[in-house]
Amino acid sequence: MTSPTALFVIPPEIIQHILAFCHPLDVSAFSRTCRAGYNVVYSLNDQYLWRELIIHHFDDPRKSLRYTTSSIPFRYDWKMELQRRIMSSSIVLNARGISDDQLRFALETFISIIDDASPIPRIQAEPSNGLHWLAYLLHQSRLLYRQPPQELKQLVARLSVYFLFSDVDEDEEYAIISPGQRTESRCFAYDLRNYNMDNNWGPYLRDGSVNWLHVQHLMAVVWSNLADLPERWKNVRPPVGLEATRAFSAPDIASQRDWAGVEGTWRRCVCFMDYRDLFSFNFSNVFRGPRNKAYFTENARFREATRLLEVKLKVVARDKLKFSNMDEDLAVCNSLYPPLYFHGVSRGVDGNGALIEGMVKMGNDGAVRYKFNEKVSIHDGTTQWSSEGVQVGSVASAAGVVGAWTTSIHDQGDPVGPFWLWKVSDDFPADAVVDYI
Template identity: 45%
Template sequence: MPAQVPKSPPLIFGIPSEVLQEILLLCHPRDVAAFCGTCQSGGDRGMDQYLWRQLFLGLFDVPPNVDSCRWRCELSARMKAERDVCRAGRQDAGLSEADLRAALETLVIVAAQISDANDSTDSLPSRNAEWLNNVLHKSRILDTPSSLSKDCQYVDRLRTYMALSLHENDDESIRRIRTQSRCFIYDLRNYHEANSWGPYLGDKINWTHLNYVVNVIVTNLREQPALNLPIPPHGLAATRAYSAPGSRSPEDWAGVEGTWHRYVSFMDYRDLFAFNFGGILANHRDPAFFDNLHFREATRLIELTLHLIPREEMRIKFSTNDPPVATHPDYPTLYFSGTSRGISMLHLQPTVQGLVYMDLDGIPRWKFTSMQSSTPQWSSEGVQLGKPGSQMGLAGVWSAFGHDRDDPAGPFWAWKVSSD
């Protein structure tokens, strides 16, 4: 038999390593990964940290663990998440529960690592926000009902940030979402001491509850186009730290001080009572209740003016544990006071006092109470939508200060505005 002539290595491997890296940097990470998997030599060259770091930073913001980041692993996880969520809506996807959960968790991590705005109006756009926004639009993963209860918190956190912006022209879907959200928000069984009468699951944030809060506010505002009411800033870019207008002092890490606008929605109390406990109009807690012509719901715009105060000036004590859950060691609890006034009731200016603290997951939580003639009337539990000082502000639940069995409750959404 004739002797076999040894195969020559592909010509591409005759290219100097530095030139080959520059060529690969012009490619999509998926193509680079495919090239690196073709042979041992390609994998050796492709594993260079510089190459994968540059590919990562071409698509994403600098991660918080930049010094210890495993660039190729992090990039591969995000590329896999993009592929998997785009497959999730197909019946023949063959996607395992573990893969879907990992993909959704990765998307939430990307959202949580969106770069700060750095108190600058000309800050560069966030690459994390741009990439994630494209993935959510392309995959429509937020339109797909999750078959896994553990996934709902991931999906609903992203839905909360998007605030129905993916449903602009889908009237039937909006109607269904609005009814579902109202049924949850105005069900008084969802407010009790165990969740501090707010959007919580024990010590954790209940993103499903927050998603319903945002849905009710947005759909109520959309129903009144003639009034030209502004919808609060929303979307992934609005979750960036310190993207809200105005300056802040170094100690004000939460961006408390300044002027805020706040929407509050509420049912007519007779309707709220009938929905929860039954009545002439409908069976209690029936979704069809909200289709009744006699049903009434209102949304009011309120202005808050807040400033920081020492803890000893607080006249309201929220609980024996103040704040009620473990806080982040790098962020001291802030206490604030101010005034509140409704646009239609300018002669009434209740005093507001509250606190904001950072939980161990790095999310600011707000508690505040309004008082009329030194008497507490309404309390509010809110969660920052994004990072501290985000343009999107905070959303949550207001309720009566006494928290009796049949006291009213409803959603609110507050965001900081220019003092001008």
Template identity: 40%
Template sequence: MASSSTLIDLPMELLQRVLTHCHPRDVAGFSQTCREAYNLIYLTTDQYLWRQLYLAYPFDHPEIVASQRLDAGVSSKVKPVSGDEVDGLNYRNRLTDLVNAERAASKGPRTVEEEKNTLLVFQRVLTQLPITSRTEDGEVQPSLNADWLERTLDEESALLTSEPDPSLSTPKPGAFSEVEGIRARLRCSVLSSFKQSGTNPDLALSKEDYSFFVAKRNRSRCFVYDLRNYTARTHWGPFTPDNHVNWVHVEYLMNVVWMNLCDPPITNMPRPRIGTEAFRPHSSGGDYSQEDWAGVEGVWSRYVCFMDYRDLFSFNVPYAEDDGPLDEGFFAESTFREATRLLEVKLKIVDRSILNGIGFVLHRKYSANPHRPPLYFKGTSRGSDGAAASIIKGCVYEEEDGSIRWRFESIYDNSPQWSSSGVQIGDVGSAVGVIGVWTTTSHDQSDPVGPFWLFKNQDGTPTQVMDFN
């Protein structure tokens, strides 16, 4: 009687081919059946099996993505991309991290350490998305990694909905933990974090969802309009004292502007793109070169939001000497009003000398990334009030933390009046645009502040300027 053969008796090449059609968890389970299976899965010197499992999951090809990012100048790495090991790339470790992160997102992390490691995995994927490319018909070729992020970090994700710090329910000034910052950054990237009704007439919120977004906006307003959050320590913007991006602050800014755009019954007003696809490099369209690596030149839309100064003063004065959270109930009053203005901004790259005479200077004459020198720009900003367009002067540069910073001033009658400081959301040239804070150039303690959202018009068409409450 012939002895029965087992799966492990197959030639190695054939067995690896069979295993590429399995889920990575099943492959890991197979490795536990015998020593030979374990050796085949984990001790082979080549990466064929794990590379195929990675690409079949599916994810974007990391070697191609890295090469394209390097060629397009959106990566500071200068090492060539080729071979099985690319800049230390290990397909097995990378896929294992992603599969484990996927599990933690759906079921919740089991430990604080696992929570942090999982968030770091998602952040790494978000910050290494492929360059936006288009077909001959002009259609954007979607990213598998962006799609995976969107599906995994949906509104049901326990990873993003958990709030370990109870003070987040009523935000107060001060530093947020690294975990809270990464979680906020990820929430900024996924569509499910944003209210969709008002942007799509076919979508309607349930009573529970409506109440959730009302509370979310008021909680965000409570932080955004807290004047204690805008000092020299925070660089008068959404930044930490050590000059990193405060992603919790950025999330609050995005919440306020976006949900204000959902209120008016206007379906044809321009809106910034949101979601992980909008975070991809160069997703805003247009031309990019070494002379304009940030895609500055062109026509932009800019939303600015602001409170009546008397309301802003009344909201802040009772807490001027306190360090606790302000009263978010202020924004639930029926008499409260917040205005939103849509501006058209046109920008051109100019010489550094145009910064002479304005209120801010770079703390150095270079960016943290030598491949991205500071870009200086000048342009105009036009509103719907019929007044003459203001002049805008500013710069774009990369900071030590890798973020792309935008700083500019609005000038009326040769006098600088408003100062704006923001951060590029997503990668360089992302369609989601720039989120930041406007205030006066004098930065006095009681000066008005408000959020702004600047995003590029992809087709270069003029902006339909408007005001609404």
């Protein structure tokens, strides 16, 4: 039998190369066998072992968009980052009681893993090791199904938006929105107080950053309504799960100029209440109102409409926009992701089209935002609808854009509702549109 002393006759660089193929916890156990083992793992003055462990078990962060598009030289503490991930795993899997500081540490670590996921290459895409690890961990820990403290709700909601419908084909339990959650999300999504000038009539906070709680509720309403569609439409759903959040995972990303993958064919699911119901929910005392959840749980006459639309978009110059004012302060825009302007058409089951004009930009918080208007001719006049949405995940993600629509006039009491916009291939069946109540 080879003695420990004989093992360490091997150059430490070779031992590190062998350890790089082991699980990080096994490497930690090896370092505790003896002083020589500890020195091999922790005392060499380079980050080779830590770098290789991350690359083998997660994704190479040097390939992620936040580094490949950054003007700042790449600096990454491989050892610290690996230790963060293993420690976060231990926190959510093993701790009976997690402190708020520990939970924040773990949530921020998990979101950084999503940010570090490699973009989908144009040829032979491979699953992300890091996202696979994270999906398994979130399933096992059920972290996102616990009630978080108030100050961490935005972080939990953001991670939930990325993960909530993961593995819907493998585990139907996780694909279902519970009746209680659906009611809670309807109450939030159709509460007119949640749409005003302070949040630009969209899922944003006062400081302009994304309100992930709002996005989560909008998403839950749309997904629940899509699940109610007849069997024929069961496959007309947006891609979901952590893999769908990866950069360039949407189909038909053809142009570097179109960094957001705007051009092409999309599907859009729009949900809405009858305006009389919307007004009654917000302002009347029926069902112990206003804005009481009983309006949805005890009202046998309540109906919510779901409209599935085909959308075709094309990137254009800003001066080609005809009816939309998409003013943007270019001085505060991201130079690597300049605003893109687009126009196109939206078509429903009746075949009538609405004109669309809008803009996509990168927010200061790293979230991609869509803003667009629709113009629909009605007899001798026109009505315009305005939409604000957030990309779920990274640039040009398959998961698409979730947001809220309302009128472009923004009068008090105007109707509102959630939408979900996702890209499909250009040969997607054109008849995959529907009106459903």
